[in-house]
Amino acid sequence: MRKRIIAGNWKMYKTIGEAKSFVTEVKDRLPETDNVDAVICPPSLYLSELVKLTEGTPLEIGAQTMHDVDEGAFTGEVSPKMLADLNVPYVILGHSERRQYFNETDEAVNRKTLAAFSKGLTPIVCVGESLEEREAGKTVETVAGQVIKAFEGVNAEQAKEAIIAYEPIWAIGTGKTATAQDANEVCGEIRAEIGKLYDDETASAIRIQYGGSVKPGNIGELLSMEHIDGALVGGASLEPESFLEMIGVAANE
Numbered sequence: 435m436r437k438r439i440i441a442g443n444w445k446m447y448k449t450i451g452e453a454k455s456f457v458t459e460v461k462d463r464l465p466e467t468d469n470v471d472a473v474i475c476p477p478s479l480y481l482s483e484l485v486k487l488t489e490g491t492p493l494e495i496g497a498q499t500m501h502d503v504d505e506g507a508f509t510g511e512v513s514p515k516m517l518a519d520l521n522v523p524y525v526i527l528g529h530s531e532r533r534q535y536f537n538e539t540d541e542a543v544n545r546k547t548l549a550a551f552s553k554g555l556t557p558i559v560c561v562g563e564s565l566e567e568r569e570a571g572k573t574v575e576t577v578a579g580q581v582i583k584a585f586e587g588v589n590a591e592q593a594k595e596a597i598i599a600y601e602p603i604w605a606i607g608t609g610k611t612a613t614a615q616d617a618n619e620v621c622g623e624i625r626a627e628i629g630k631l632y633d634d635e636t637a638s639a640i641r642i643q644y645g646g647s648v649k650p651g652n653i654g655e656l657l658s659m660e661h662i663d664g665a666l667v668g669g670a671s672l673e674p675e676s677f678l679e680m681i682g683v684a685a686n687e
């Protein structure tokens with residue numbers, strides 16, 4: 435049985451005061467459970483403070499992006515070495531907003547994935563199709579292609595520890611969720627692709643999240659699906675009550 439992982443992607447929301455009060459409220463109210471990893475990915479400015487604040491609690495912290503080299507003249511960027519040094523365990527890579535607004539390519543996502551493993555960070559590799567690609571019947575081709583490129587040079591032991599987030603672009607922040615069946619089907623295709631790249635053991639170990647308008651009201655159905663091991667949540671992860679409710683569902687479902 436794969437452990438579930440619910441991660442809140444806060445994107446560019448919250449002041450440091452708001453971030454600290456969320457974490458203070460949530461960290462002691464998480465259910466005692468070995469079934470779920472609970473992760474918050476705040477803006478990188480707050481990582482240091484929130485890692486300290488969550489030390490010794492079940493709430494874990496992740497970054498939303500990073501560069502692929504350890505240091506250099508890359509104004510504004512945060513490096514894998516810096517995240518590892520802060521003891522940040524997770525990093526989201528290749529989110530569709532990074533791909534769309536910051537020109538993040540499949541090649542860059544691959545370099546970042548390799549860099550994450552080299553520093554002991556667990557990557558949450560995001561893949562997903564646009565509405566046009568879905569309507570053209572190219573969902574599986576698109577998503578499988580992104581997976582193949584992201585995992586180039588990643589070995590099976592590393593791949594077993596990786597997390598893939600399937601986020602159909604048309605479902606992000608739109609209130610439109612893929613049906614649980616559709617989401618499960620694509621997550622199953624992703625797992626099959628990992629099976630082809632590696633082996634059955636790796637395919638059954640890797641954790642696959644769904645993301646796109648996940649909220650307390652629909653997370654139960656999504657998690658009941660065979661290939662969906664968790665969720666990457668935007669909007670509904672910003673409020674303590676709704677984040678806690680989703681973790682509660684994941685722990686008990």
Ligand SMILES: O=C(CO)COP(=O)(O)O
Binds near residue numbers: 668670
């Ligand atoms: O992009 C997302 C998480 O990374 C999904 O965002 P929403 O949950 O707000 O649709």
